[in-house]
Amino acid sequence: MAKIKSVFICQQCGYESPKWVGKCPSCSSWNSLVEEQKIPSNISNSTFNKGYASSSQKPRSIKEIKSGEAERLDTGISELNRVLGGGLVKGSLTLISGDPGIGKSTLLLQTANNISKKYGKVLYVSGEESEEQIKIRGDRLGAICDDLYIVAETNLDNIDVHIENMNPSFVIIDSIQTLFKATVTSAPGSVSQVRECSNELMRMAKTKNIPFFIVAHVTKQGELAGPRVLEHMVDTVLYFEGERSEEFRILRTIKNRFGTTSEIGVFEMRQEGLMEVYDPSKIFLEDTNYNQEGSIIVGIMEGSRPILVEVQALVTETKSYNPRRTAVGIDVQRLNLILAVLEKKLKIPFYNCDVYVNVVGGLNLQGTMGDLGVALALISSAKGSCFNMEKIIAIGEIGLTGEIRPVISCERIVNEASKMGLNNIIIPQRNIEKVNVKGLNLLGIKSLKEALGKIF
Structure with a gap:
């Protein structure tokens, strides 16, 4: 009869060790190794080789294999x-x-x-x-x-x-x-x-x-x-x-x-x-109060579906030496990057302010399409002023030099905004040439400074 061995297995990553250790060598988690009995298989090498030799599967050329959609x-x-x-x-x-x-x-x-x-x-x-x-x-x-x-x-x-x-x-x-x-x-x-x-x-x-x-x-x-x-x-x-x-x-x-x-x-x-x-855009914008301080609509793509959501920002002065950076629905690291660009390029101080950003409706913004909208909402809250036009939607990625970079599927987001009755649309300048939608106020911008002059 084969001897039953005891091994210690990490409950976090599955690493196996012959003896107990306090810290897992693979994932560095503490006190995660648990002793378990390992029963060896009774199948001999000769049986395995016999089963392999009798297998009906043989290598075939990729051209001989028929392709088709799975049922x-x-x-x-x-x-x-x-x-x-x-x-x-x-x-x-x-x-x-x-x-x-x-x-x-x-x-x-x-x-x-x-x-x-x-x-x-x-x-x-x-x-x-x-x-x-x-x-x-x-x-x-x-x-x-x-x-x-x-x-x-x-x-x-x-x-x-x-x-x-x-x-x-x-x-x-x-x-x-x-x-x-x-x-x-x-x-x-x-x-x-x-x-x-x-x-x-x-x-x-x-x-x-x-x-x-x-x-x-x-x-x-x-x-x-x-x-x-x-x-x-x-x-x-x-x-x-x-x-x-x-x-x-x-x-x-x-x-x-x-x-x-x-x-x-x-x-x-x-x-x-x-x-x-x-129609997610209609649901997410159902209770939106347009032209509010620190609030803006952003457009993103989720797969093949354009979605419009509201982004709210709140900037408040604090006396704490460690200001808060709280984000719901957006990556905190991305928020810190946008704040750094605003401080460096627009000279807007955020070092003495608590910053809160929330995506209304519980959606998580993936990618960089919502960068421009987040930045404009932060500027609006920091300045304490609203935009000079109503029902604004912002689309664009912010670079480290302050430029507004183009995004993919911009025309589909613009069409979705038009369907929702949003006529003032801010998009990157390089995208405006590819957008062919009439009856809208399209504002093509190249940098954050240009956006600041046109919107406030």
Whole structure:
């Protein structure tokens, strides 16, 4: 009989050590190594070589391989289809994560109900809630299809038997941190259990050609809990953004082997569940008071979709030797860069002021398209004056020398602004030649100094 060895595995990164150490040599985290038993495989090298020799797979030229679109299942939710790249791919493994109470289980239950109506049996495996709790949520959401099956189970071997007997068209695992495999001695949620359970789920998905949705927890820092290998193994990683007190939710693609990673889905949380938002700009600007001090509309691109949001800034003088820099919806490092350019090029002092920036609606600004809008909102609040024109929208990236750099898809953002009734549009000078929209007051600017003279 093979000897059972004990190894110490880091619960943060999965590093294995033959003895315990206080600090992980790989990720430098303290007191994260936990002792686990490692059972060696009984498969001999001769058996492995025999299996390899009898494999029917042979190397083929890339020209001989036929290419084609993967078969997809319609989830019945267009915003979810958008972030997935057109629907669920058969045999795919999709990971969804987000803060507790953000709406992950609600979205998955709605998806399971829609797929069960179109494609047949769907299995919802819950390791955190009882079957009665899911039934209560299903009654509230109207998800009570006959082909939607619920089971409260955490043993992966039993789940495999259920899938073998049912042969469902779609499986949901809620959540991966609650599953355990009997042959692994560590506790559920540990690095070894998560890794082994993920491998087994991937085997089920690929061999049975069944799409899987896996729910994963997040850490206090908002990162995906568990080993990083979990993200590498799955085909798609989705992340739910938003505050529990806010009504809007953003579903963002972090990784997608079957589509783009730049799309987002917008949802509104209501009593009857998550409702799709087909026109995000209209929702985000619904309660906007135009021509307010420190407030401006910015235009950004999220994948193929132009979105307009309001950015608010507040600059207040402080006597503290360490002024605050607080940003919600924008990267703090990007805010510090914009403040440095404003101090250097426009001589506007921010060193003795607290600065607060907020993106209304809970959206996180990705990229640099909102730089100009943030800068103008900061100047407006610092000067205590409004803009000399109403319903302004600003688009542009700020360089370290104070110039306004061009952005991509500017014409699409301008068309969206025109549809929303915003006629005064500030864009980079190099973009104005490519924008062919009539009836608008387009202001092309080259630098921050030029913008300051035209707007204030």
